[in-house]
Amino acid sequence: MGAYLAIDGQITGGMVIAASIIAGRALARIEGSIEGWNSYLVSRSAFGRIKALLTSSKVQFERLNLPRPEGRLDVERLLYVPGGTKQVVLNGISFALNPGEILAVIGNSGAGKTTLGKMLVGSVLPTSGNVRLDLMELHNWDPRQLGENIVYLPQDVQLFPGTIKQDIGRMRDDATDADIFKAASLADVHEMIADLPQGYETVVAADGSPLSGGQKQRIALARAFFGDPRFVVLDEPNSNLDTNGDKALARAVNHAQDNRITVVVITQKPSLLSSANKIMLLADGTIQMFGDRQPVLEKLAGRKAPKQVQK
Known part of the structure; x- marks a missing residue:
């Protein structure tokens, strides 16, 4: 045409x-x-x-809306064998923490520390055994209520694209400035954020740029403490931190204890051990030592443990 x-x-x-x-x-x-x-x-x-x-699914059913948990944790005879394998990753793991207690989990690479951390928040289901928050098994909690009260911070953190303010507030529209400031203060990152040219309005990408690895990790820590959770698992939270960052992290853990937040810290650095109430040594998926900090440290010293605790 x-x-x-x-x-x-x-x-x-x-x-x-x-x-x-x-x-x-x-x-x-x-x-x-x-x-x-x-x-x-x-x-x-x-x-x-x-x-x-x-x-x-057997775990999908109507749940009772329970009172806000206090942070008591009971772990009972955890066994974990990944599907399709015969490898026992965790075996016979049992311990208990009271609200506000800090547990440091140490051990060699492959001991099962990260798997245990994920299991404590319900992201990995045990082959057998139970994890209870305030006496109630995790799958019996309402998912939204559980998500507001327990947090897992992985070693390789990712930020949300947006401002630091939005990131700490988990992109929630109902996040108030007071809640964001409280989380930043609890994580001891307020001063670090204040030193940035745009402060809380600094825009970051998913990979954390323009922040350094240590700054990104500390922002993620503040996000973990947003909403005043009752139970937090930190997996190698100081892997990218310098000396000042280590000190700030130790203060953040102490702040969490003051606010009766139960914390499990998976770490290979001795700097956080002084902030813990209890220490657990994992080896080959089993608990080799567990107890109050000082007695465990004395036993480790008796075994001529190196100053740098191995992961």
């Missing part, structure tokens, strides 16, 4: 080309929708299967 009109002199050749480009752009979205239709159907089918699986 365009060629006929051009030959007839009603339009120019340039108009034919322009019309072709415009038509191509107009149809691009329709073509994209057609090309992506199969992916949409596959995704919708997968979503339906996941939803059905979660709905039929």
Whole structure:
């Protein structure tokens, strides 16, 4: 049609080309929708299967809205054997913590420390055994209520793209300035944030830039303490911290204890041991030592433990 009109002199050749480009752009979205239709159907089918699986899960049922937990933790005979393997990662793990107690977990690489930390917050389910928060098994808590009161901070932290203020507040619309300031103060990062040119309005990417690794880790620590949780697991929280950062982290742990927040710290550095009430030594998935800090340190010294506690 365009060629006929051009030959007839009603339009120019340039108009034919322009019309072709415009038509191509107009149809691009329709073509994209057609090309992506199969992916949409596959995704919708997968979503339906996941939803059905979660709905039929034994741990999905109506929960009683319990009072806010105090932070008592009871761990009973945990056994963990990953599916499809015969490897025993954790075996016979039992201990208890009172509200506000700080436990430092140490041990060699592969001892099962990180697996234990994830199991304490319910992200990894034990093969057998129980983890109880205020005497109630974790899966018996309402998921939203549990999520507001327990936190797991991994070693490799990721920040949300946005301002530091939004990040500490977990991107929640109902996060108040007072809550954000309280979390920053509890994590002992307020002064560090105040030294930044834009302070709490500093924009960060998912990888934490323009912050250093240590600054990113400390912001993530403040995010962990946001909302005044009752139980926090910190996995190598000082892996990227310098000496000043280590001291600030120790103060943050002490602040948590003052606020009766129960904390489990997985660490390979001795700097945090002085902040702990109790120490656990894991080896090959079993508890080798557990108890009050001083007696355990004396036993470790008797075994000629190196000054740098090995992970």
